[in-house]
Amino acid sequence: MKPALTLALVAAHLAALAATTRADDGAALTTVSLEPRAFAAHGLAVEAERDVPAHRLSLAAALAVRSTAGGDYDSTTLGAGVELRYWLRRRAVWTHRPRGAAVGWYLAARLDLSRTALRDAMDTSLGAMTTLGTAALVGYRFAPWRGLEVRPYAGLAVRTDTGGGLPAWTRGSLGYGLALGWTF
Amino acid sequence: MRRRWLVLATAIAAGGCGRDVATRAGVPYDDRFGADVMDVYLPVDGATARPAVMFIHGGGWSAGSRDHHTDHATRLAEAGYVTATVDYRLVPTAAYPAQEQDAQCALAFLRAHATDWGLDPARVAVVGYSAGGHLVSLLGVASDEPDFQPDCAAGPTPPPQAVISGAGPQDIRIWTAIDSVRDMVGGSIDAVPERWDRLSPITHVRADAPPFLFIHGSSDWIVPVAQSRDMRDALVAAGVDARLLELAGDGHLTGVGGASGREDLGVISIDPPEAWLALTDFLADTVGTP
Numbered sequence: 268m269k270p271a272l273t274l275a276l277v278a279a280h281l282a283a284l285a286a287t288t289r290a291d292d293g294a295a296l297t298t299v300s301l302e303p304r305a306f307a308a309h310g311l312a313v314e315a316e317r318d319v320p321a322h323r324l325s326l327a328a329a330l331a332v333r334s335t336a337g338g339d340y341d342s343t344t345l346g347a348g349v350e351l352r353y354w355l356r357r358r359a360v361w362t363h364r365p366r367g368a369a370v371g372w373y374l375a376a377r378l379d380l381s382r383t384a385l386r387d388a389m390d391t392s393l394g395a396m397t398t399l400g401t402a403a404l405v406g407y408r409f410a411p412w413r414g415l416e417v418r419p420y421a422g423l424a425v426r427t428d429t430g431g432g433l434p435a436w437t438r439g440s441l442g443y444g445l446a447l448g449w450t451f
Numbered sequence: 452m453r454r455r456w457l458v459l460a461t462a463i464a465a466g467g468c469g470r471d472v473a474t475r476a477g478v479p480y481d482d483r484f485g486a487d488v489m490d491v492y493l494p495v496d497g498a499t500a501r502p503a504v505m506f507i508h509g510g511g512w513s514a515g516s517r518d519h520h521t522d523h524a525t526r527l528a529e530a531g532y533v534t535a536t537v538d539y540r541l542v543p544t545a546a547y548p549a550q551e552q553d554a555q556c557a558l559a560f561l562r563a564h565a566t567d568w569g570l571d572p573a574r575v576a577v578v579g580y581s582a583g584g585h586l587v588s589l590l591g592v593a594s595d596e597p598d599f600q601p602d603c604a605a606g607p608t609p610p611p612q613a614v615i616s617g618a619g620p621q622d623i624r625i626w627t628a629i630d631s632v633r634d635m636v637g638g639s640i641d642a643v644p645e646r647w648d649r650l651s652p653i654t655h656v657r658a659d660a661p662p663f664l665f666i667h668g669s670s671d672w673i674v675p676v677a678q679s680r681d682m683r684d685a686l687v688a689a690g691v692d693a694r695l696l697e698l699a700g701d702g703h704l705t706g707v708g709g710a711s712g713r714e715d716l717g718v719i720s721i722d723p724p725e726a727w728l729a730l731t732d733f734l735a736d737t738v739g740t741p
Contacts, residue, residue: 268652269670272667278508301583302711302712302713304707304712304714305707305712305713308698308701308710308712309700310707311700312712316484329711331711331712332709333699334699335698335699335700335701335707335725336696336699336725337696337697337698338665338680338683338694338695338696338697339694339695339696340682340694340725341696342725342728348713356584376473379709379711383465383723383724383725383729385729385732387694387732390582393728393729393732394728394731394732395728396724396727396728398724400711401563401711402711412559420515420713424713426455428724429726431725431728431731432530432731433526433527433530433731434469434529434530436522436526436727438522438722439717440706440715440717440718441715441716442711442713442715442716443713443716444713444714445710446713447622447716
């Protein structure tokens with residue numbers, strides 16, 4: 268769990284940084300969020316997002332770690348991602364935020380890079396694979412209470428695996444998720 | 452470090468860096484039934500006596516097609532394995548024991564064409580997912596069961612040298628109330644209890660079974676992961692090399708996305724990098740590398 272602890276410390280640091288960065292008009296600009304679904308995969312996915320209101324954009328950077336393999340195996344996946352979001356109207360239902368905040372519908376393009384290493388029960392390395400993921404997403408951010416954000420999203424994703432002694436392999440899928448976070 | 456990124460970028464841009472593959476599509480392995488066809492993927496490298504991998508699809512024994520495994524078969528063929536994807540007779544058109552007889556017939560047919568397709572008939576692994584995982588498990592432990600003997604031209608065949616069962620039912624007796632399972636068995640458990648036993652791989656566990664690899668999502672609510680755990684434990688107790696890769700958070704048809712925590716629909720448990728790494732290691736240990 269050392270990688271997870273490291274990631275938690277990074278997240279706390281990001282949150283502390285975010286708390287010190289606000290726009291001149293006092294509008295919150297930074298959101299730090301978690302993906303609860305990642306816990307089911309024995310992982311932790313943390314994201315920090317910076318709003319750029321002048322361009323109706325925001326940019327998010329994500330870090331993730333998970334140890335999904337069990338039974339007679341063990342694995343570690345480390346990943347990083349970036350996501351560019353275009354906010355359509357910056358208005359949302361059930362939301363209490365100043366006008367112009369990054370809420371409501373958005374469209375996004377995402378890029379992820381991760382590396383997965385597998386070990387057997389004897390802790391012998393069985394190799395590693397690198398995965399490059401891209402996704403086109405649509406989402407909606409609610410802010411129902413203070414800085415809390417609830418952000419469901421869905422979209423099309425394409426992933427390419429390389430390594431492990433196999434040729435590269437690309438596949439598509441329909442993805443969905445839910446992020447919970449806090450805006451500072 | 453720069454070189455590693457360059458290799459990765461080049462591989463991704465090229466969409467792969469494996470061997471060329473020739474495809475024989477729709478090869479009938481039993482002329483009596485129109486459904487009984489396979490696609491064969493042959494590495495174009497002139498090698499002979501290569502290890503082979505045969506894929507059997509899922510779909511509750513009543514749906515699906517060999518196309519489900521086209522990508523998997525192509526990837527392994529590009530790595531140098533001779534691969535095949537198999538269709539079989541589906542419920543309700545055909546019931547017990549047609550599905551397992553077809554699986555055995557397909558395996559026999561593949562081996563019978565070893566010279567034509569450059570494979571070693573003594574180095575054949577089978578991979579199945581869901582219902583396909585059930586059929587390949589039976590190939591591993593019940594190939595001499597009289598009811599399952601194929602009467603096709605290729606004839607009976609010994610068990611495969613390795614079995615990879617993804618989310619496969621190993622004890623179908625827990626689904627006595629499910630119509631599609633009853634249809635596959637051809638009767639209720641009260642009417643034909645011996646068939647329910649016979650179609651449950653866990654009742655056939657034996658010391659001379661080939662090595663097994665089970666791949667299963669821990670959040671699979673269609674085929675509970677306990678099916679693979681129990682079968683692995685029974686095989687190990689019998690002295691068989693049996694391994695389980697359990698994937699936390701994966702469902703029957705969903706997987707947890709790589710670096711984002713997103714859930715991806717249409718991703719099955721044999722798709723993630725963890726599964727490919729376990730699968731290639733298992734193939735190397737059992738049927739060898741090309």
